[in-house]
Amino acid sequence: MRPTRILMIGAGRMAEAVLSGILKQANPAIEKITLTNRQDKERLELLKERYGVHVSSNWEEEAKDHDVILLASPPATHDVILKRLGELIDGQLVLTVAAGIDTTYMEERLPKGTPVCWIMPNTAAQIGESISTYTCGHYVNPQHREMIAFILEAIGESAELSEQQVHDLTAVTGSAPAFVYAFVEAMEEAAVENGVTAEQARSLVTKMLSGSAAMLAAGHSPQDLRDQVASPGGSTAAGLEVLEKRHYKEAIKAAVKATNAHARGE
Ligand SMILES: NC(=O)C1=CN([C@@H]2O[C@H](COP(=O)(O)OP(=O)(O)OC[C@H]3O[C@@H](n4cnc5c(N)ncnc54)[C@H](OP(=O)(O)O)[C@@H]3O)[C@@H](O)[C@H]2O)C=CC1
Ligand SMILES: O=C(O)[C@@H]1CCC=N1
Structure with a gap:
């Protein structure tokens, strides 16, 4: 895997579950991980102390400098975040774990050609025991798939399904x-x-x-x-x-x- 910088938008329970799973894999190709939220600075400090990651309360300043962007904020925040993200990124892989936010929704709000993936994990991700369903957008290539597989393996087992099946x-x-x-x-x-x-x-x-x-x-x-x-x-x-x-x-x-x-x- 190429050296990769991962940005997480949202720093709650699911973001921490994915983060801890990734760090347990000790993959030398992960160059940098940045966690961001909008309000809770104490939470960011705690995550920085606990995992030694970068933190920021302004994801917009970070987007350009990262190769993979994982949204772990509430579904209702996605419309605004994706549209703004679309103005800042240039070909980065964008993932979300939000309920109801499928790849069609993401592609509609991001520039044409953006690789996207929708993952539906569960909280057992915290101990690497999630069963996650996922589905990929139209522009995901084998290199992106390698990164998606890396993230999925970090939190447990997974099944690739159609967009409709992930909803259902x-x-x-x-x-x-x-x-x-x-x-x-x-x-x-x-x-x-x-x-x-x-x-x-x-x-x-x-x-x-x-x-x-x-x-x-x-x-x-x-x-x-x-x-x-x-x-x-x-x-x-x-x-x-x-x-x-x-x-x-x-x-x-x-x-x-x-x-x-x-x-x-x-
Ligand atoms: N919990 C679960 O079992 C599962 C959750 N999910 C999905 O994961 C996502 C997160 O859920 P969960 O981790 O449980 O929720 P949490 O409430 O624990 O975390 C939500 C995070 O999003 C941040 N956030 C909220 N609004 C914004 C914004 N506008 N911009 C940036 N960050 C924001 C919050 O911080 P702040 O308020 O400081 O900005 C917080 O860090 C949801 O979309 C949910 O559907 C999916 C599968 C299972
Ligand atoms: O309750 C929620 O909205 C999220 C989605 C799946 C599990 N928890």
Whole structure:
């Protein structure tokens, strides 16, 4: 990979997750990383101290001097940022991790020929365990792809999909960890109500979840796994019946739909 300077616009949770992943890879080709935001100077100082990166509260002054520009600011800021960026850059690779901001949206606001990529990670990026979907614009070449792969590998695993699929799966890969954590909260509350400490509840539920995920990762289907747990006429079946009566699956699918619709600004 050519020596590369990366600029991040936005210095919040997702920017830090990507940054820490990149730094763990210790790639000598990364010449410089600059993190920027608009207001929170304390946050920039903290990131500078923690990671030894450059920081600035004026990304416009930095854009020309960087080869790769990653937007990690809220979706609503993208219209203004991309249009201004278009006046400053000359062929740099532009990426975003923002929900709902696809490559068509980016290309419409940047000069013709600008290589763009839309990545939809999740917060497990912080520990290099994200499953990220992504899609590339019309002007991405093999060298750009090398850089995109480097960033994606820094935060976990990835799947290249169509723009439509990244939209449709935003809830399933980007937001669903929050649905899982809500399930965990309910399970922990139930455990505590049944007499264990909060710490015991956390440990029991976490292990139950990681064991279940490992069974899925081993290739078993969720239906088979569910059937293995629920002996016919047994106690789990009684619990599943309650979930079914309360429209468990429908509730989850409705949450996916609402998340995706919001991300698309609907
Ligand atoms: N959190 C998640 O699980 C995921 C988030 N994303 C996407 O990542 C992006 C960031 O989310 P997240 O990190 O959670 O949010 P945070 O609130 O943690 O970070 C947002 C950052 O953007 C900065 N910012 C806001 N407005 C501007 C602006 N006009 N110019 C420059 N910087 C700005 C903020 O700093 P300041 O206010 O000081 O300017 C802050 O550093 C969003 O677009 C979101 O859709 C994608 C997948 C998962
Ligand atoms: O809640 C959000 O808007 C972002 C998008 C995907 C996950 N978090």
